[in-house]
Amino acid sequence: MTMRKIYIASLTFVLLTVLSCKDSFLDVPVQGGVTIDSDPNLAQSLVGGVYAGLLQGDSWGDGDVHGFAFISVTSIMSDDADKGSTASDQLNPVGDLDDFNHTSTNKFAETLWSGHYNSIGAANQALKALSNSTVLTDAVKNQYVAEVRFLRGYLYFNLVRMYGKVPLVLNVAKDAEDAATNPVFATRASVADVYTAIIADLQFAAENLDVALLAPHGHANKGTAQSMLAKVYMYQQNWQQVFDLTNEVITSNQYSLIADYASLWRQSEDFSPESIFEIGTGKFNNANLKIDNYTVSQGPRTGGSGGWDDLGWGFNDPTVNLVNAYEPGDLRKNATIIFINNSGDHKGTPLWDGFRVPSSDSVQNLRYNYKAYTSKLKETFANAADKDRPKNVRIMRYAEVLLMNAEAAVHLGQGDPDGKINLLRDRADLTPKSGVTIDDIWQERRVELAMEHDRFWDLVRQGRAAEVMQASGKHFQQGKHELLPVPNSEIQLSGGLLDQNPGY
Amino acid sequence: MRFRMRKLLLINLLGLIGVLWSATAFAQVRTVEGSVVDATDKTALPGVNVVISGTNKGTATDGDGKFRIELQPNENSLAFSFIGYQTQTVDVTNAQTVIYVDLAPDTQQLQEVIVVGYGEQKKSDITGATANIKGEELARQPVLTATQAMQGKVAGVQIISSGQPGSSPQIRIRGVSTALSGTTALYVVDGVLTDDITNINTADIVDMNILKDASAAAIYGSRGANGVVIITTKKGQAGGIKVSYNNNIGFRQAANMVKMANAREYSNYIQAATGAAPAQTPYDTDWYGTITRPGFAQQHNLSISGGTEKATHLLNIGYLNEKGILKNNSFRRLTLRLNEEYKLTSWLKVGLLSSYGNSDNQNGFGNVDVDPNGAIGGAYNDAYRAAPTVANYVDGRYGNTSGYQNVGNPLLDLMDNDIRVNENRLQGSTYIEVKPVSWITLRSSIGGDFRNSLNRGYFYQFNADQNTFLISGGNQYSNVSNLTVKSIQSFRWVWDNTVTLNKKFGLHEFTLLAGTTAEQYHYQALTGSRNGVGPDPNLWYLTTGNANSSQNDGTGDKWARNSYLTRLNYNYDGRYLLTATLRRDGSSRLPGANRWQIYPSVGVGWMLTREGFMQNQNIFDMLKIRGSYGKVGNDQIPTDAYTSKVDLNHGYGFNGSGNTADGFGQIRQVIDPSITWETTVEYDGAVEFGLLQNRLTGEVNFYDKRVNNALIDINSRRTAGDFDHSIFRNVMEIQNRGLEILLTWKGKAGNEFSYTISGNATFNQNKVLALNGGQAILGGSIGASQNFTTLSDNGQPVGSFYVLKTIGVFNTGADVANYVGKEGPIQPTAHAGDFKYQDTNGDGHIDDNDRVFAGSYQPKVYMGLNFSANYKAFDFALAIYGNLGNQVYNGKRAVRINGLDNVEKSVVYDRWTSQNQNQKNPGANTGNQLASDYYVSSGSFARINNITVGYTFPDSFLNRTRLTSFRVFATSQNTFTLKKYSGFTAELPGSPTNSGIELSTYPTTRTIAVGVNVGF
Secondary structure: OHHHHHHHHHHHHHHHHHHOOOHHHHOOOOOOOEOOOOOOOHHHHHHHHHHHHOOOEEOOOOEEOOOHHHHHHHHHOOOOEEEEOOOOOOHHHHHHHHOOOOOOOOHHHHHHHHHHHHHHHHHHHHHHHHHHOOOOOHHHHHHHHHHHHHHHHHHHHHHHHHHOOEEOOOOOOOOHHHHHHOHHHHOEEOHHHHHHHHHHHHHHHHHHOOOOOOOOOOOOOHHHHHHHHHHHHHHOOOHHHHHHHHHHHHHOOOOOOOOOHHHOOOHHHOOOOOEEEEEOOEEEOOEEEOOOOOOOOOOOOEOOOOOOOOOOOOEEEEOHHHHHHOOOOOHHHHHHEEEOOOOOOOOOEEOOOOOEEOOHHHEOOOEEEHHHOOOOOOOOOOOOOOOOOOOOEEEEEHHHHHHHHHHHHHHHOOOOHHHHHHHHHHHOOOOOOOOOOHHHHHHHHHHHOOOOOOHHHHHHHHOOHHHHHHHOOOOOOOOOOOOOOOOHHHHHHOOOOOOOOOOO | OHHHHHHHHHHHHHHHHHHHHHHHHOOOOEEEEEEEEEOOOOOEOOOOEEEEOOOOOEEEOOOOOEEEEEEOOOOOEEEEEOOOEOOEEEEOOOOOOEEEEEEOEOOOOOOOEEEOOOOEEEHHHOOOOEEEEEHHHHHOOOOOOHHHHOOOOOOOEEEEOOOOOOOOOEEEEOOOOOOOOOOOOEEEEOOEEEOOOOOOOHHHEEEEEEEOOHHHHHHHHHHOOOOEEEEEEOOOOOEEEEEEEEEEEEEEEEOOOOOEOOHHHHHHHHHHHHOOOOOOOOOOOOHHHHHEOOEEEEEEEEEEEEEOOOEEEEEEEEEEEEEOOEOOOEEEEEEEEEEEEEEEEOOEEEEEEEEEEEEEEEOOOOOOOOOOOOOOHHHHHHHHHOOOOOOOEEOOEEOOHHHHHOOOOHHHHHHOEEEEEEEEEEEEEEEEEEOOOOOEEEEEEEEEEEEEEEEEEEEOOEOOOOOOEOOOOOOOOEOOOEEEEEEEEEEEEEEEEEEEEEEEEOOEEEEEEEEEEEEEEEEEEEEEEEEOOOOOHHHOOHHHOEEEEEEEEEEEEEEEEEEEEEEEEEEEOOOEEEEEEEEEEEEOOOOHHHOEEEEEEEEEEEEHHHOHHHOOOOOEEEEEEEEEEEEEEEOOOOOOOOOOOEEEEEEEOOOOOOOEOEEEEEOOOOOOOOOOOEEEEEEEEEEEEEEOOOOEEEEEEEEEEEEEEEEEEEEOOHHHOOOOOEEEEEEEEEEEEEEEEEEEEEEEEOOOEEEEEEEEEEEEEEEEEEOOOOOOEEEOOOEOOEOOOEEEOOOOOOOEEEEEOEEEEOOOHHHHHHOEEOOEEOOOOOOOOOEEEOOOOOOOOOOHHHOEEEEEOOOOEEEEEEEEEEEOOEEEEEEEEEEEOOEEEOHHHHOOOOOOOOOEHHHHHHOEOOOOOOOOOOEOOOOOOOOEHHHEEEOOEEEEEEEEEEEEOOHHHHOOOOOOEEEEEEEEEEEEEEEOOOOOOOOOOOEOOEOOEOOOOOOOEEEEEEEEEEEO
16 A cells, blocks of 8 residues: 555656656747848848937947037037037037047047947947848848948947047957957057048948938938048048049039028928938937937026926037128028017017017027927827927038038149039129138038037037137147047057047 | 651652642643743743644743643643754653643754755755844734835845835845846745845744855856845644734834925025026925925734644734825735645645735826836935925926926826826645655656736826916826826746755764756736827726727746756764755756856855864854855846847838838847856855854855956947947956854843853955956936936946045136146136036046046945843843945935026035035035936945834733734834935935936835734
């Protein structure tokens, strides 16, 4: 009896034991996570993902490409705009940048670095997936590779303008070990090497992208790559290349100036015939898809006695210096700057869509960036109630191609610089100029592209950043402030391999 | 003498005859009462089972060891049984009405039995470091979880809690032994493995056993690295039905408040800092006063239990309600427990241990993605910063702090949302136990833990206009209302099968355990959100929102574990003890090559007092030395840590800003494909002793444990393309070395006064031994200009504060100019009244490279002192807890990012001025200061955790009622704290690299409560 009990019980036990130990029991795939191995079509999706990386605007966090940090270093730092908002708001990091008091721990200098390398990482991942893809035809693959390389070239162009020497990362980190130890990630390549890589990427893009747009809008095409390449050559003062490339873009007849300068930055002109390269926003998942804080940071802010539901935080305010840069009658002035009514008649400032910004007694600052304005009344958004609305940021317009062409033409003594400049002056309702000089072109660049994230880098390119900035009363030190500091935290992570820019 | 005895006997005999006679004469229901005492020391024994032999009827002795029972005429004998004592049957045919029973201790059972995981062991035979706390000691305190109640009771176990209702305290056993993986101890509730016991009613707990060292925890293998807490819940006892009701009802308040500057002080300070006085207003707002209120807490427990020799039952119903000290914040919990056991035959036993919990957390979180650390602190932080010159709430409108200084109105922070987390949790196990022969036990147990929670967040619509605010403007607004709902379901099952062989061969006793376990976990979450839902709570369903604003998302997780375990216990005559365990663990969370790992342990013990040569000494009643080695692991890592995934749904608008965009993928993580478990190896040695008839008992324990491959998020070079710049890797080595001392004195004065004093202290030294090529971890970001405040580096404790060193305050501009390094003035932009920082690296600049270590949040010593006493019908208990040698970072003070933010009263008065040129505190400033030792202060504190006074009503009173016991008590939790730190609390939970920072902490609360314990 007892023996039988033992027998039965033991048998049951053994059975239970065996049942609970199947080999496959521990092979549990990740739930809800796709990998390149599980879906080969994802290579294509990764290309779009590189574009999506351009929307990074986590300026106080993981990375910024075109957000508030980008606004700060391209516009607020320049003589075109002041920090704005209230005096005490965001003194660090924005006020420091505006006044050139920033140090190597400046958060925005750090997040711009991270944001760009995040995007470059996404681009390298896409390139790797594309080269391994077995489902795409070579032609399609080439098209995608060219788009990604265009974006990577553009990102490095921003990096080299911000930091000078930077690590040149053209492959993905294989794994954690590689990321931590491979000197590629912690060694700054020379500025010349970075430019060589940028030119290689953009050249490849220019050669492999179609003239005609592959997708309806927004994707990089041949003209985008050629125009960006021309700008890169302009920074290298390779005027012949600038001249030839811009001529190709002009004669491709793919682009034209739109008639109304004031409407350039409105939703109706997203991906207009004038748009060469533009950051695409929209509606996604029933929410605003945007560069975080791009519009809300620049929206007119309540102040004084208040009394209205304002549009934003009031940063990036056009300076008097910029206002004075316009010739009398220049239509572009009132298209670029929202002037707050300070006359005492309390009539406020009506905007193009009928919205009236109150007068100066209820508004924090006297001038705001009109190009960052979004209309709740006349434009459509997934969530118009949100003050932070989508805005396609125009990175390069056909007008700039004309300006580059003109500048190269003057340097080379060929072409028709007057004609190019006068196309823009005519649109701005100004009288034509003849015999334009480099200074004329620089002036024209300033007002044509005002508040479009070009001014600071352009001054550095022109070699007169110190002169102009100091004249506008900023604590700009020549030989230091042309570049941002390499983020201190990144230097610490490099184990001493990364060096700092001069003066920081 | 002989004569007297005989005379006594004779009288008794006569009395007996008389009683017999009367019994015969009145053969009817009769009552027997009496008391039960310990045969050796004659102390009363409460809780002894008194069962009428041959029936299921019975009772138990009360707190004084007394009982009363009614007998039918044919019922002639009572059985008295109690754990640790020999069962005694007393013949009551003689119709005694009063009997006194002396229960003799069972020498076999005398020793406490400790649940050690997949089995039990006599405490005297244990060779690892364990501790045991009785449920009644835990239940005495008016707190939510048993973990909290354990604070200060056990050497080597540090409990860190916040005052937030419904929050689960942190538990650190023998120091911080991981940096980024799970830090929670493993809880085993009736065999079910979990990491959260907020669903367990403390009143349901019989005892808690804590497996502290690796040799004790090794039976849990890869789950044991953070220690194991085994919870055993109550079961019914054979005997009559027992009903008891306990409650406590009390008030709460913040144990300590920070005094902020009032309007006048604030205005003076701002004037001094900015040169301009802030706008004068008629307001003088106390923001902390505005957002807090007196809290209220109540707890009720009803227990019904009973059973027969064949079946026992227990039903416990518990209700807890905590109204937090923060407005709008509350927590409610209902628990039901049903524990059943059936002895079907002499060799077969089945049982069910089950609990249902329903909890409702109101505004304990900032959003529906429940963060265990809570996130309502935004209001606390805003209350610290908001200017007192702004109104809080006047005539239905809020003061506009954000328009004034870009800080949310703290009251509106609390009122502009409604976040409710309602959880149902069904947890339990069912088992079958077969004993085919006396020395073999086969047991199979299936446990389950089903959790289902519905998290609802409603965010009100309001504009920065004059409908909401007294003055319009600012950034605190919500243009559209939003309802977000998240539904979470998880299910975990664990199936244990064990066989235990126990056999004695002469003086050799062997216990061999072998078994397997399998465990699986599945989690699913679904989120939905819509805008434009109306403010009436009856409308808070997604369908009432704007369909064009719909958003939804869902995630899942699934993993499995499989293990084989075995343990051998051997003892020779209770003198020489050996425990050896081996567990082989497999986890689906790890890549194939690293999937299986073996965790061995061995422990030996020597009970000296059982040796012949110790029999002639009378110093030690008990003396034991033991030592052990063990290896355990920590596999609390994300399931997908080693898989490179494509992150989907990153949108980009190729169609214009007014049109619908497309979603794309990004590979955002660089991964380490060779991730493996964290492995902890620990050596432990101890002496246990009992002196003076065991009145003084104690234990001294040394330990040295090392984690060889702690998984940490390595800050990745941003250039490597990892979007959050951190990669999970096994690179860090951490050591915890320490000493634990436990002493208990049980004393008596006369027959009516008895007391126990128990003290424990733990000295722990934590150190990062190696980073192995990894980067030291920067942590403790509090934003603004203080990106990080801690560094976990070689030779330092994990999460050490790493800040600039202040070396005084500049008194004049000349001082600034005179503070020069190799490149001229070191702080050229400083002014009089600014801090002078040490240029540690001597490069002539002040930057992050000048930071120095400034201590750690980890205490060097933590200790508890517990005192309890009984005098006549009164009982008294006092519990004190404290720690020494830890530092805290005053993050709320450091995060002053707007020049118009308020400051503490003490900052106003103690500040540097040209008249008061102290060198400790800076002059009036506009914030945005650098991370420095100014914000680091001692976190040492001592606190009276609990004082309880009770009174048990005597039988003379009970006899007139239907009650069997009745006690009333008053208790106070967190009565008084002695601390150096000026903030709310020095007790600041957080992750290993991000702890001890007071930024938006829910302060610890003080509770004063009264209650009753009633038995029917």
